[in-house]
Amino acid sequence: xxxxxxxxxxxxxxxxxxxxxxxxxxxxxxxxxxxxxxxxxxxxxxxxxxxxxxxxxxxxxxxxxxxxxxxxxxxxxxxxxxxxxxxxxxxxxxxxxxxxxxxxxxxxxxxxxxxxxxxxxxxxxxxxxxxxxxxxxxxxxxxxxxxxxxxxxxxxxxxxxxxxxxxxxxxxxxxxxxxxxxxxxxxxxxxxxxxxxxxxxxxxxxxxxxxxxxxxxxxxxxxxxxxxxxxxxxxxxxxxxxxxxxxxxxxxxxxxxxxxxxxxxxxxxxxxxxxxxxxxxxxxxxxxxxxxxxxxxxxxxxxxxxxxxxxxxxxxxxxxxxxxxxxxxxxxxxxxxxxxxxxxxxxxxxxxxxxxxxxxxxxxxxxxxxxxxxxxxxxxxxxxxxxxxxxxxxxxxxxxxxxxxxxxxxxxxxxxxxxxxxxxxxxxxxxxxxxxxxxxxxxxxxxxxxxxxxxxxxxxxxxxxxxxxxxxxxxxxxxxxxxxxxxxxxxxxxxxxxxxxxxxxxxxxxxxxxxxxxxxxxxxxxxxxxxxxxxxxxxxxxxxxxxxxxxxxxxxxxxxxxxxxxxxxxxxxxxxxxxxxxxxxxxxxxxxxxxxxxxxxxxxxxxxxxxxxxxxxxxxxxxxxxxxxxxxxxxxxxxxxxxxxxxxxxxxxxxxxxxxxxxxxxxxxxxxxxxxxxxxxxxxxx
Ligand SMILES: Nc1ncnc2c1ncn2[C@@H]1O[C@H](COP(=O)(O)OP(=O)(O)OP(=O)(O)O)[C@@H](O)[C@H]1O
Ligand SMILES: [Mg+2]
Numbered sequence: 001x002x003x004x005x006x007x008x009x010x011x012x013x014x015x016x017x018x019x020x021x022x023x024x025x026x027x028x029x030x031x032x033x034x035x036x037x038x039x040x041x042x043x044x045x046x047x048x049x050x051x052x053x054x055x056x057x058x059x060x061x062x063x064x065x066x067x068x069x070x071x072x073x074x075x076x077x078x079x080x081x082x083x084x085x086x087x088x089x090x091x092x093x094x095x096x097x098x099x100x101x102x103x104x105x106x107x108x109x110x111x112x113x114x115x116x117x118x119x120x121x122x123x124x125x126x127x128x129x130x131x132x133x134x135x136x137x138x139x140x141x142x143x144x145x146x147x148x149x150x151x152x153x154x155x156x157x158x159x160x161x162x163x164x165x166x167x168x169x170x171x172x173x174x175x176x177x178x179x180x181x182x183x184x185x186x187x188x189x190x191x192x193x194x195x196x197x198x199x200x201x202x203x204x205x206x207x208x209x210x211x212x213x214x215x216x217x218x219x220x221x222x223x224x225x226x227x228x229x230x231x232x233x234x235x236x237x238x239x240x241x242x243x244x245x246x247x248x249x250x251x252x253x254x255x256x257x258x259x260x261x262x263x264x265x266x267x268x269x270x271x272x273x274x275x276x277x278x279x280x281x282x283x284x285x286x287x288x289x290x291x292x293x294x295x296x297x298x299x300x301x302x303x304x305x306x307x308x309x310x311x312x313x314x315x316x317x318x319x320x321x322x323x324x325x326x327x328x329x330x331x332x333x334x335x336x337x338x339x340x341x342x343x344x345x346x347x348x349x350x351x352x353x354x355x356x357x358x359x360x361x362x363x364x365x366x367x368x369x370x371x372x373x374x375x376x377x378x379x380x381x382x383x384x385x386x387x388x389x390x391x392x393x394x395x396x397x398x399x400x401x402x403x404x405x406x407x408x409x410x411x412x413x414x415x416x417x418x419x420x421x422x423x424x425x426x427x428x429x430x431x432x433x434x435x436x437x438x439x440x441x442x443x444x445x446x447x448x449x450x451x452x453x454x455x456x457x458x459x460x461x462x463x464x465x466x467x468x469x470x471x472x473x474x475x476x477x478x479x480x481x482x483x484x485x486x487x488x489x490x491x492x493x494x495x496x497x498x499x500x501x502x503x504x505x506x507x508x509x510x511x512x513x514x515x516x517x518x519x520x521x522x523x524x525x526x527x528x529x530x531x532x533x534x535x536x537x538x539x540x541x542x543x544x545x546x547x548x549x550x551x552x553x554x555x556x557x558x559x560x561x562x563x564x565x566x567x568x569x570x571x572x573x574x575x576x577x578x579x580x581x582x583x584x585x586x587x588x589x590x591x592x593x594x595x596x597x598x599x600x601x602x603x604x605x606x607x608x609x610x611x612x613x614x615x616x617x618x619x620x621x622x623x624x625x626x627x628x629x630x631x632x633x634x635x636x637x638x639x640x641x642x643x644x645x646x647x648x649x650x651x652x653x654x655x656x657x658x659x660x661x662x663x664x665x666x667x668x669x670x671x672x673x674x675x676x677x678x679x680x681x682x683x684x685x686x
Contacts, residue, residue: 059202060195063184064240064524066102066206067176067219069144069324069352071488072119073102074184075521078192082529083252085522088187101518102488105144107176111136113167118179127382134381135163140172142354145324147173149350153214154684155221162381173222177205181228202236203228204528206520208320208327209241209346212540213628213683216663221684238531239662240524243320243329243348246486247340248533249523250318251333253513261485261500261510315343316482319468319499320520321489324352326464328471330480334535344476345538345581348467353395353489355460360391363456367433368418368426376417383413398453399493406453407445415444454494461498468503483510488517536585539659541610543627544576546619560618572618577657579614584660593671594653596634604632604653608681629685630655632668633678653677 063076075087087101103119108126110116116137117125126139138161146169150157159169181203188195205219205228216239223229229236314335320327327348332341365373377384387410394406410426418426427440437452471477483503489495490512500510513519527533551561551568562569577590594604609619610627618624632653652671657664668679 058200059236060200061188061192062202062204062525062528063188064204064206064245064521064528065177065180065184066242066521066524067144067180068102068105068322068488069142069354070105071102071323072105072176072180073518073521074180075518075525076184076188077525077529079529083526085525086191087518087521088183102521105141105176107140107143107172107179109138109140109161109167109175111138113138115175115179118176123385127385129382131380131382137161138163138165138167139381142323143169143172145350145354147215147218148208148211148325153218155218157218162377164378170218170222170225173219174225177223177226177228181226202238202528204238204240204524206240206242206245206524208322208325208348209243209329210325210327210348210540213664213681217683220663238528240527241327241329241346241662242322242520243318243327243346243486244331244340244342244534244662245521245523245527246320246484246519247316247318247329247331247523248526249519250316250484250486250513251331251338251340252526257514258511259514261496261512262504315477315480316484317468317471317477317480318484318486319348319464319490321464321485321487321492321495322352322520323354323488324350326351326467327487328467330471330477331534339533339535341536342534342538342583344471344474345540347471349463351460351463351467353460353492355463356395356456357388357391359456359459360395363435363438363452367435367438368422368429372418372421375421376414380413380417383411383417386411387414394453395456396492398450398457400454400497402450402453405439405450406448407441407443408448409445457492457494457498461495464495465499465502468499472503472506472508481507481509483508484519485510485512486516486519490516532586534586536583537660537662539578539580539582539584541612542576542580542614542616543578543608543610543659543664544574544616545606545608545630547573547575549573572620574609574611574616574619574621574624576616578659580612581614582659584658586660587658588660589656589658591654591656594632594655596651596653599651600636602634602636604634606630628681628683630657630666630681631679634670635675635677655679657681 059079061076061078062082063074065074066072073088075085077083077085104123105119106123106126107118108116108122116122122139123141126134126137129137140159140161143159146157146159147153155168155170157169158166159172160166185201188201203223205223207216207219219239220234220237223237224231314333315330316333317328317330325348327346329346330343332343333339334341361373387408390409390411394408398406415426418429422429430438430440430446435452437449437455439447441447468483472480483499485496485499496510496512503510515522548562548569548571549556551570556570560570560572562571577592578584594606596604606629607626608628608630609624611621611624613621613623616624619626632655634651634653650672653668654671655666655668657666664681666679666681668677669675670677
């Protein structure tokens, strides 16, 4: 059974306003519905988008970190010229056929657990370690997915390194963020020696929009641990939602900065061969400045031009096709300020490009045995890295109209290990296996037919299309004519072709921005400079608390009747703060007043519940779950617990919650003293 209301209302009363606060009741005893103040969502005015604009912020530079499943990077811009985005470009290392604008999300820790390296450096160092020695080192890759897939995420959640050793995920993330912090600050110091006071940096961290509150809070906690910002300066860190950031960037694009897939000649594949909408303008109008390591992109302003020219209306879908997730958002561009309004809650799922890698791994498992692949990965980690690099390069050349087979070199170590473990050679294994579209080439390579390659992409690509179609079928999205395909996987000719084929027939124009893998990063910088640009969002879930209402026979179910002191109460009532899919403007507040039950009470803790349904009535309904806790830390009342002779229970704490931002936020004040009260919502300690 879920918490009964007394637990929910532990030592506190709920009141809607001080004026309406009735004579205090004894602790934990229920009050009338009226006095419980089941106030509706406070219809406070939405602030003007400029209210949180860059003018207010004392930040001279915004640094955005795009922390991806497969690759990560950062970019920055100065407040003095917010749209000139400086991009880290030259990561050390890099693989053939892979642009290294971002670096692989790989972390290497020494056997003692100390930071060694990140990115290409980590991957290559680990690769070159003596195999015996490598067993003691902690190597982590693709670890962001764990945060999405763990249902009971806490600060203690563990991550497993390649060698099987575990360590707290929070520390792993903090190591990575600390690396980015130091790298970015070093770069800033070099570019602008006069600049840096650390606290003049506003940090932006990107997360998938479909991430739940605990995952977002987890990233924030990791940032605190990494020293990116301090808990006291929480506002110095913004959590940006990946497709939203891409949208912030896309809304500024002009026609010549896009490739329209519908205008591509049939048979054309990867972006290298693409025809742009107006390629003659491209070179002339894109302004690039090069500095020593970084590239600077000037975002052209011209809000609305794209939409006017394309006659696509002012609403569009952005699909961020990354390594781990496909993340969708649908926005309406508002004039005259170019602000964005979310039309439907974020949707998508874990259908990222690593699904193709996984399919390749499963294929190897079918040929050589799953146990062998598991053992090989564990015991020959360097050779496994080699094999994944070889596959990555080939994966990027795959296209729907390719006819020839693809060769993937198998590392010698694989061939050797298989002979030792399996007792025969890989060629025999291939001959014996039921997989007949993979052969052994005389050059010592796996030779995959193009059908085999298509098959590896198929589940992931159709998963992405299904998510987009499900979104387009929503009534809120009817009539949308434009889809931006962004993220690294959007470069895939296979994905581009499939999306165009499936959605072009619906009259949708599918466009891919140039530099598509960097749209999130660039958008995240712009978002950090003006977070008010996304003016309205949709709540992904219904949130509320459990309260007691006066029992009404015939309305409330008999099993919810609670009789206390001769009064009849309905228990477990779900009091909704915000409904799933409800539009909430940035800055819009839900206000509730709470009166500590005991004089001298130092802490008020209120359980929060959430569900996907809009209309849950009770916290015990199916699908409703406890998801977090609102805590209010109370200073002792001035002049002692019963200050100014106020009767116990008269002390009113007014909490204001915001559901329209990228994270749920709360502030609170002590009404009597007008002082702010430390308030926080914790989604990680369930
Ligand atoms: N041309 C291509 N063909 C096929 N796949 C590609 C191509 N280019 C990039 N990818 C894939 O896209 C993924 C990287 O995309 P991106 O950098 O957007 O992901 P990420 O930010 O690491 O992941 P996420 O945003 O989901 O956390 C990799 O899995 C890579 O293999
Ligand atoms: Mg990404």
